[in-house]
Amino acid sequence: MDIFIRQERPEEYNSTEEMIKEAFSHEEYSDKKEHLLVHNIRKSNAFIPELSLVAINQNHDVAGHILLSKITIVEHDKVADSLALAPVSVAPPFQHKGIGSQLIRAALQKAEELGYHSVIVLGHKDYYPKFGFKKAALWNIKPPFEVPDEVFMALELTEHSLRNVQGVVRYSKAFSE
Template sequence: MDILIRQELPADYDSTEEMVKAAFSNEEYSNKKEHFLVKRLRNSDAFIPELSLVALNPAKEVVGHILLSKIKILDGEKAADSLALAPVSVRPGYQGKGIGSQLIRTALNKAKEAGNHSVIVLGHKDYYPKFGFKPASLWNIHAPFEVPDEVFMALELTENALENTAGEVQYSKAFSE
C-alpha cells in the first residue's frame, strides 16, 4: 500500500483525533478515550512534535498515527529520560496492512536520530517484540500500576542504554488526567 509517513501538523489534529477514535472503537482492551490522550499529550510538556507522525493514503487522508512522548524512569533520586510509545493507531479498513509497523519503525528511527536512547511500551506481548522490545523487567524497570510483566516492554535505541537504569516509569500527567 502506498503510504506517506510524515510529522503530524496542527492542520492534521482534528482528522488525527477522529481517526484515533475510530481505530479504537472496536478494541476490546480500550477505554475508547485514546483520542483524548493524544490531545492532552500535545498540550503537555512531554510532547515532541517531531515524534508525532501520521500515515497518509494517496488521497492525503490520515489513516494512521503514532506518538512518542517524554517519560522518566525513577530510581530514588536517580532519573533517566526515556520515551513512551502510545498510542499507535490505524484506521479500520487499513489495519492489517503493515501501516502500524511502518509507523513504529519510522518513529523509532526518528527517535534514535534525535538522540533518544530508549522507549517503553505497554502493548501486545506478541506484537512489539518484532521491533526489538523486551520485558522491561529485564532491566528492573516497572510500571507505576499493576500490569502483566510480558506486556510492559522496553527497547534500547542505543546499545546498553538501559544497562544502569532501573526503577518505576513516570508518565506525563496527560496519561492520568
C-alpha cells in the same frame, strides 16, 4: 499499500483525533479515550512534535498515527529520560496492511536520530518484540501500576542505554487526565 509517513501538522490534529477514536472504537482492551490521551499529550511538556507521525494515503487522508512522548524512569534520586510509545493507531479500513509496523519503525528511527536512547511500551506481548522490545523487567524497570510483565516492555535505541537504569516509569500527567 502506498503510504507516506511524515510529521503530523497542527491543522491535522482534529482529523487525527477522529481517526484515533475510530481506530479504537471496537478494540476489546481499550478505554476508548486514546484520542483524548493524544490531545492531552500535545498540550503537555511531554509532547515532541517530531515524534508525532502520520501515515498519509493516496487520497491525502490520515490513515494512521503514532506518538512517542517524554517519560522518566525513577529510582530514588536517579532519573533517566525515556520515551513512551502510546498510542499507535490505524484507521479501520487500513488495518492489517502493515501500516502500524511502518509507523513504529519510522518513529523509532526518528527518536534515535533525535538522540533519544530508549522507549517503553505497554502493549501486546506477541506484537512489539518483533521491533526489538523486551520485558522491561529485564532491566528492573517497573510500571507505575499493575500489569503482567510480558506486556510492559522496553527497547534500547542505543546499545546498553538501559544498563544502569532501573526504577519506576513516570508518565506525564496527560496519561492520567
